[in-house]
Amino acid sequence: MPIYMDRHDIPEEITAVHVAQMHREDLKIEHLYGCKGMTYWCDEKRRTAFCLIQAPNKKAIQDMHNHAHGEVPHRIIEVEASIVESFLGRIEDPEKSQKTELNIINDPAFRTIMVVGLRKSSFKIMDPNRMIGELIKYNKTILQSIDKFLGRVVRQKSGNFLLSFNSVTNAVLCSQEVFSKLGGVTEDKSPDIQLSIGLHVGVPVTEKDGIFEDTIKLAERFCTMAHGKIVLSQEVKELYESENLNVKLSHKNIKTLSVGEEKFVNQLMDYTEKEWTNAAFNSDHFSKNLGYSKSQLYRKMIGLTGKSPNSFIRDYRLTKALDLLDKKVNNISEIAFGTGFNSPAYFSKCFMDNFGILPSKYVQNYAE
Incomplete structure (x- = not known):
């Protein structure tokens, strides 16, 4: 059965407790519509909630929500469970943090998306075997930094990484560490390989058909245009500085658009x-x-x-x-x-x- 993710734009008066209650009401009557609620994410700060549901079609989800509590979703897209887990870290409810009847999940789906590119920019110096060896070594270094800063690899192919981070700060620090380890190396020892990084933030469901589609596209475009730099969106910079007591994000290799x-x-x-x-x-x-x-x-x-x-x-x-x-x-x-x-x-x-x-x-x- 297909899996869908929907987005609810929640009013100011609705809290994580209310969203948990609505999720519980969905579970009570989901069988009437052939649906199975897998989990949800709630972000009180940004006033959004996202539900992950197995369903025969989008209409079944709308009808179920309407019957259960009347809060119909603003947008529904079809997704793959493995991709959702790669971006968001789970596809089922987390264990209850407190011994209460209601499992209140105040867990945002907002993520920092990072695209890392190792480009073969020239073939004047390095022989094929050495280039392959260097790329393998650089990939290993990147993966170590991703693990250190709690990133998740969504996609890895031919020196290109699509990554997801819960924390803006961790994403920025990861990009800086990768650049400090590899940026100088690629310039000095391996000038035939160029490192570029792009970062943007967003939510999984927008007006596009793909999960995080808008955010991924802009991060990829930043990476394409970076040419040996880290390129950030304005929102990434502002969120990083707010999370770090207004410490200014300034580095010679970082460009904020x-x-x-x-x-x-x-x-x-x-x-x-x-x-x-x-x-x-x-x-x-x-x-x-x-x-x-x-x-x-x-x-x-x-x-x-x-x-x-x-x-x-x-x-x-x-x-x-x-x-x-x-x-x-x-x-x-x-x-x-x-x-x-x-x-x-x-x-x-x-x-x-x-x-x-x-x-x-x-x-x-x-x-x-």
């Missing part, structure tokens, strides 16, 4: 993801569709990414091409045209200029 910059990142990436395979796509399209003059766009791009608009487009395409070469599904010509390059020869030149190796040699020696 303003709300306006976050909006620009989303505009930029939304348009890039839509148009990057179009060979005609260039900085003029950026200016026209994002509503900036060429000089304004150039300044914003340099400030956020360290790259001009055309360099950003080229590097984005090359990174996508690198991923496709790793998969070994298409030949080099197909990948060249599929990633927006006008010809295989021009693609090979750009690839060589950027990574220090021809695509054919990369496939032969480095492709995973």
Whole structure:
């Protein structure tokens, strides 16, 4: 039977006790609708509650809630139990903390999402076997820090980590430790590998269809644009400083984006993801569709990414091409045209200029 998570935006007068009572009422009549309540999360501070329920469909959940207490959910999405557990740490009620009839759960589902990326940025120095060995070593170091700061690994693949933390402070400290251990190493000893980290915060159910979809997307975009830094949302910075008695979060490798910059990142990436395979796509399209003059766009791009608009487009395409070469599904010509390059020869030149190796040699020696 499918598993769903719903979100309730709870009024000011509703407390964790009230939510526990409503959950109990759900359990009394759930069998009438073919449902099985697994657990829930309640956040009095942010006025939200999330229920995890096995059900035949979304309507059964709405009808059950309406019958039990009248508080119908504002949004319902389908989820996988294993993914929910990876993000939130449980898929059943925690044991009662007190000997009371009612199991009151005041446990927020609000999480800090961290994306860590180890990118193969060049192949000029390191031979294939050494690069593989270094990546394995770096992955181990990252996992040790995740464990130390009570993070949970949601996804790990090819030097990329998607992580969930209950605590904003732990997430930020983890990112700083990883960077202190590996940031200098990748710059000095392994300049062919670049470490980037993005952090954002959010709740599991929004208007999107996927769990934590909005939060993950922005953290991934921060990581994509970080280029050897830790990039935080404004909300992460403010929460960290409030949790640490207003200790200012300042580090040479940390960049905090303003709300306006976050909006620009989303505009930029939304348009890039839509148009990057179009060979005609260039900085003029950026200016026209994002509503900036060429000089304004150039300044914003340099400030956020360290790259001009055309360099950003080229590097984005090359990174996508690198991923496709790793998969070994298409030949080099197909990948060249599929990633927006006008010809295989021009693609090979750009690839060589950027990574220090021809695509054919990369496939032969480095492709995973």
